[in-house]
Amino acid sequence: MKNTEKMSRRDILKKGALGATAVAASTMLGASSVFAQESANNSILAPLSGKTAFITGGARGIGLATAEEFAKAGANIVLFDIATKKVPHVGYALSSERDLASAKAKIESLHVKCLAIKGDVRKLDDLKSAVQKTVDTFGSLDYLIANAGVTQVGAIEDFSAEEIDVVYDINVAGIIKTTQAVAPIMKRQKSGRMVFLSSALGRMGNxxxxxxxxxxxxxxGFAKSAALSYGKDNITCNVVAPGLVHTPLADNPYVMGKMAPNNPTATFESISESLKPGNPLPVGHLEPEDVAKAIMLFTSEVTTKVTGEVFDISYGSLARSIA
Ligand SMILES: NC(=O)c1ccc[n+]([C@@H]2O[C@H](COP(=O)([O-])OP(=O)(O)OC[C@H]3O[C@@H](n4cnc5c(N)ncnc54)[C@H](O)[C@@H]3O)[C@@H](O)[C@H]2O)c1
Incomplete structure (x- = not known):
């Protein structure tokens, strides 16, 4: 309590009248509580001010929505993205350099600092230099959102060796390399929070x-191992596992064509509608903001002592799973 009071006085002197109001309100609410973050959306409070979030695959989709939530909470943002539309053996377009630039502009319009770094999670050197740039620029790396990923769709025998390699290299080896690049910084800080993007399809066969x-x-499996490895360094490692989300990963001709092979006019919306009756909640898909808001739970006090867990955000579809 005393520390908080001391900080308030320091911040009041530093930030002036508006800062004083923010700090007073923040103190009442508990600076890093979920409620404080919600209040931050109207830019009175900034509970993550001075913190830095490093988000892979941040140029669009869930990564960008998450960056926006972190920015609303006052964090500095690093968007790390391949920013290359055509990647061999991936069946749909990834983000472009223009997407990455406009994502950066969107984040900066929320009055926080943002680095946009073009890099590939398959390349440890890209990740290491991005992490170094992050720390040189912002002084810390507090949140890792290991989100970059690609999908593949089709029958088991249909996949070429190259297609299998690319999805494993990005989704699995990419997340391991991202962790290898970030962990030394968090270990040195003796703090950090890692969130890994899995899927409802990481909880069942399909x-x-x-x-x-x-x-x-x-x-x-990797996130649970990371939780065991880094707990002693005060680093938490958790997984978010969303159901179907309306992003370009799902809403593209390659995926739609395989999900509704007999209906060439099928749209993401029509497929979502057809999935609704099978779900416990009458919902066919999520929006990226739904996932982003769930990820923000891992910045709050509520999850300080939570690690190695999977948070399912899948409109109840996992209620039928065995555990
Ligand atoms: N959309 C869904 O239905 C859904 C559901 C569950 C989980 N997820 C997972 O959420 C994460 C984000 O997916 P999304 O739906 O936002 O996808 P998206 O395609 O909209 O965005 C992914 C981003 O990652 C980037 N990226 C891809 N490969 C990269 C690489 N090698 N290095 C750096 N950046 C790279 C892309 O350029 C893109 O900007 C993925 O891990 C995905 O598997 C998505």
Missing amino acids: ELFPVYASTKWAII
């Missing part, structure tokens, strides 16, 4: 996405 599903299971 005949339409057999290779992708196996990569998403692997991520959970």
